[in-house]
Amino acid sequence: MKVVRVIPCLDVDKGRVVKGVNFAGLVDAGDPVALAAKYDQQGADELIFLDITASHEERDTTVEMARAVAEQVFIPFTIGGGIRTAGDARRLLRAGADKVSVNSAAVARPELISEIAEEFGSQCCVVAIDAKRTNTPGINSGYEIFVKGGREATGVDAIRWVERAVALGAGEIMVNSIDRDGTREGYDIEMTRAVADAVRVPIIASGGVGGVADLAAGVIDGGATAVLAAGIFHFGEATVADAKKALASAGLTVRPAEAWAATDMGEAR
Amino acid sequence: MTGPLIAVLDYGIGNLHSAKQSLCHVGADARLTADPGLIGDAAAVVLPGVGAFGACMTALHKSGLADIAVAAAADSRPFIGICVGMQLLFEGSEEAPRVPGLGVLPGVVKWLPEAEIRPQMQWNQLKLVPGASSTDPLLTGLEGAWMYFVHSLVAPLTSSVTSVCDYGGPQPATLREGSVWATQFHPEKSAAHGLKLLGNLTKLAMAPRIAS
Numbered sequence: 299m300k301v302v303r304v305i306p307c308l309d310v311d312k313g314r315v316v317k318g319v320n321f322a323g324l325v326d327a328g329d330p331v332a333l334a335a336k337y338d339q340q341g342a343d344e345l346i347f348l349d350i351t352a353s354h355e356e357r358d359t360t361v362e363m364a365r366a367v368a369e370q371v372f373i374p375f376t377i378g379g380g381i382r383t384a385g386d387a388r389r390l391l392r393a394g395a396d397k398v399s400v401n402s403a404a405v406a407r408p409e410l411i412s413e414i415a416e417e418f419g420s421q422c423c424v425v426a427i428d429a430k431r432t433n434t435p436g437i438n439s440g441y442e443i444f445v446k447g448g449r450e451a452t453g454v455d456a457i458r459w460v461e462r463a464v465a466l467g468a469g470e471i472m473v474n475s476i477d478r479d480g481t482r483e484g485y486d487i488e489m490t491r492a493v494a495d496a497v498r499v500p501i502i503a504s505g506g507v508g509g510v511a512d513l514a515a516g517v518i519d520g521g522a523t524a525v526l527a528a529g530i531f532h533f534g535e536a537t538v539a540d541a542k543k544a545l546a547s548a549g550l551t552v553r554p555a556e557a558w559a560a561t562d563m564g565e566a567r
Numbered sequence: 568m569t570g571p572l573i574a575v576l577d578y579g580i581g582n583l584h585s586a587k588q589s590l591c592h593v594g595a596d597a598r599l600t601a602d603p604g605l606i607g608d609a610a611a612v613v614l615p616g617v618g619a620f621g622a623c624m625t626a627l628h629k630s631g632l633a634d635i636a637v638a639a640a641a642d643s644r645p646f647i648g649i650c651v652g653m654q655l656l657f658e659g660s661e662e663a664p665r666v667p668g669l670g671v672l673p674g675v676v677k678w679l680p681e682a683e684i685r686p687q688m689q690w691n692q693l694k695l696v697p698g699a700s701s702t703d704p705l706l707t708g709l710e711g712a713w714m715y716f717v718h719s720l721v722a723p724l725t726s727s728v729t730s731v732c733d734y735g736g737p738q739p740a741t742l743r744e745g746s747v748w749a750t751q752f753h754p755e756k757s758a759a760h761g762l763k764l765l766g767n768l769t770k771l772a773m774a775p776r777i778a779s
Contacts (some may be wrong), residue, residue, distance in 0.1 A: 299733040301689045338758065343690055343715075365584070372589055374715060374756045394584040396756065418580075419618025421686055421717045470688065500688045523684065553690040553713045 302517050302550045303343035303524035304541045305502060306531045308333055309350045310363070310379070315532060316350070328532060331366045337531065338371045340538040341555040345371065346399065346472075346502075346526065348426075349379025350447055361393045368394025376424055384413040391418060399424035399472060402445035405452055405459070408466055415467025424502075425468040429456040429489060430476040441489050448476045456489070457496050464497040471501050472526065478506025480529070485516045494521030502526050510541045514548035570594040571772035574609035577601045578630035580623060586615050586649065589755035593766040601630050611772035612639040616651030620676065620720070621663030623651050633669065640671045645771045646747050647705075653722060653742070653749035662720050672744060674723035680735035685719040691732035691752070693740050699729040704774075705748050705767050706730060706741065712760035714740065714752035721751060 308315045308330055315328045334345055347363065364377055377390050378399030387398045404410045404425055414423045432442040434453065441456035460471055473493045475486035485503045494501045500523040503516030507527040516522045525545070530536045539555035546552055575586050577599040590597035590613070597613075600606060614636050616623045627633045640646045640656070648656045657668045660676035668676070679685050693712045695703075700710050706729060716732065722739040724731070731737035732752075741750050748768075754761035 299691060301691055303689055341758070368584055368588060372585070372592070372756060372762060373758050374717075374753070391582050392584065394582060394588070396582055396585070417618075417622075419622070421617065421688065421719075422582075469686065498684055500684060500686070523689065553692075 299551060300523070302545055302552050303502075304513070304538055304545070304552065305344045305346055305524055305526045306333075306337045306342050306538065307346045307348060307504065307526045307528045308532075309348050309528060311350055330363060331370060333532065334367050334375070335370045337538060338373055341542070341553070342373060342538045343553060344373060344524070345375040347375065347377045347379075348399070349377075361389045364390050364393035364395045378424070378426055382407075382410065384410075384417050387414045387418065387422075391422060397422040397424050397470070399426045401426040401428065402447075404463065405443060405445050405454060408462060411463055411466040411468050415469070420467045420469030420499075423468055424470045424472055425460070425463040426472040426474060426504075427456055427460060427463075427493075428474050428476050431486075431489070439492060441492065444476055448479070457492055460493050461496055464499055468499065470499055471497060472504055473501060473522070475505040479504075481506050482508025482529075484508060484512040485520055485522075487515055487520045490516055490520030490522055500524060510536050510544035513541055514545050514550060517545070517550055518548065570596045570769060571610040572605075572608060573597045573611045573613060573769070573772055574606045575599050575613045575615060576606070576627075576632050576636060578623075578626045578632050580615070580617060580626050582617065583615055585753075585755045586613060589762060590765055590769065593762055593769050595765075595769045595772065601632055603631075603635055606635055606639065609644070611645040611647070611768060612636070614646070614648040614652035614655065616649065616653075616655055617717075618651065619662060620651060620654055620660040620668070621666045623655055624663070624666050624668065627655065627669075637669050637671060640669070640747050643746050645768060647768060648747075648749040649755070650718060650751060650753055653751050654718075654720060656747065656749060657722060660720055671747060672722075672725075672727065672742075674725060676720045676722055678720055679718070679738065683735040686717050687719075687734045687738075688717045690714065690757075691716050691734065691740075693730045693732060694737070695730045696728065703729050703741075703743050704771055705743065705764060707767055708763055709760060709767075712757075712763070714750070714754065714757040714761060714764075716740075716752045718751055722749070 439457035503522035
């Protein structure tokens with residue numbers, strides 16, 4: 299049985315959740331721990347926190363945030379942003395994060411992926427890619443990897459990079475379309491499909507969701523195993539339950555949101 | 568009132584914070600520990616595990632906890648292996664053919680079917696073997712529960728198995744052999760249903776000992 303995961307993504311900037319449009323014009327969306335607890339209660343399958351300022355401001359993602367979230371959230375969560383060494387990953391995982399995601403730092407130094415995978419296992423090493431359609435010669439797939447929060451082209455072919463990342467030990471790939479991020483036009487389905495066809499690990503579709511109706515295509519047409527969205531959840535336009543209802547009505551299997559309804563569970567006293 | 572002391576074996580791997588935190592949430596006095604004295608005093612013992620079988624066995628031996636885990640599994644206290652901690656209970660694993668497991672349970676851990684995406688990284692629904700919901704106190708109230716799985720290998724489907732999930736066929740999700748329990752999924756990451764299971768474990772830790 300394949301069960302699609304719904305993953306709210308919380309972009310964190312200086313301790314606040316924000317939602318950007320093409321990585322610019324950030325809008326404040328709330329407190330990370332409070333939002334995480336809310337999504338946990340709504341039945342989110344996982345959460346992802348991305349410190350979007352980490353790579354260009356050379357800041358480490360805070361271990362304190364991982365610890366605070368782990369106190370309140372009993373679903374898996376991933377933290378990304380500013381992870382450059384296995385030591386950075388270790389601190390976050392020991393604080394309560396289940397996975398770490400690496401992006402720019404892995405492009406700069408691919409061994410980072412194998413270092414994390416060898417010490418902690420592939421299951422906790424997510425490689426996030428920010429990719430953009432391009433006509434640059436030498437990029438045969440037509441998708442190019444960008445780094446530094448989507449601002450800097452690398453000349454690296456996104457499909458070649460994903461294949462290499464998985465060979466190095468990436469356990470999951472998060473595919474983010476820079477062209478679509480914040481546009482509300484839906485996922486870049488062709489790009490997601492190109493990645494899903496290239497590797498056999500779980501794929502998270504990301505970037506461009508304008509409503510819950512956009513989610514199912516990421517799985518059915520894009521080949522992803524999980525769907526990520528940010529703004530539609532943060533601003534209260536849709537709940538995770540709405541997302542699951544939309545996926546189910548498209549014929550996909552989800553963990554029902556009502557799995558969460560029993561409030562008396564977990565009490566041993 | 569203080570809940571029962573539950574020792575979560577700390578042998579230096581991955582995220583153990585959540586296992587401890589979630590047990591505390593359901594009323595246990597859970598401690599991350601490698602201290603033989605504290606482990607000896609505990610009413611129940613948890614063997615967590617993430618990552619690779621070989622790396623976990625190496626870390627378990629290095630921390631001196633392998634023999635302690637085997638002894639705890641053999642006594643009458645509730646003992647539970649979680650995820651790779653479930654797999655470590657067997658004689659070995661196809662993931663690391665030359666590395667012996669703890670050998671608490673017979674058999675060898677196998678790869679999930681090749682046709683499926685590995686790892687299984689998703690929530691999946693428990694199907695209890697007939698009668699398990701009434702005979703296994705760990706699973707009380709959990710027929711059809713949804714749990715979070717992350718694994719590429721899986722325990723052998725033996726008569727000890729008390730529930731399965733469907734992933735390219737029925738795959739062992741929980742097992743019980745006397746006072747030894749195990750879950751392939753992460754109850755500490757499985758929201759309300761996972762907390763329910765950990766609450767059941769905490770009740771077991773408070774109950775009179777089971778004869779093994």
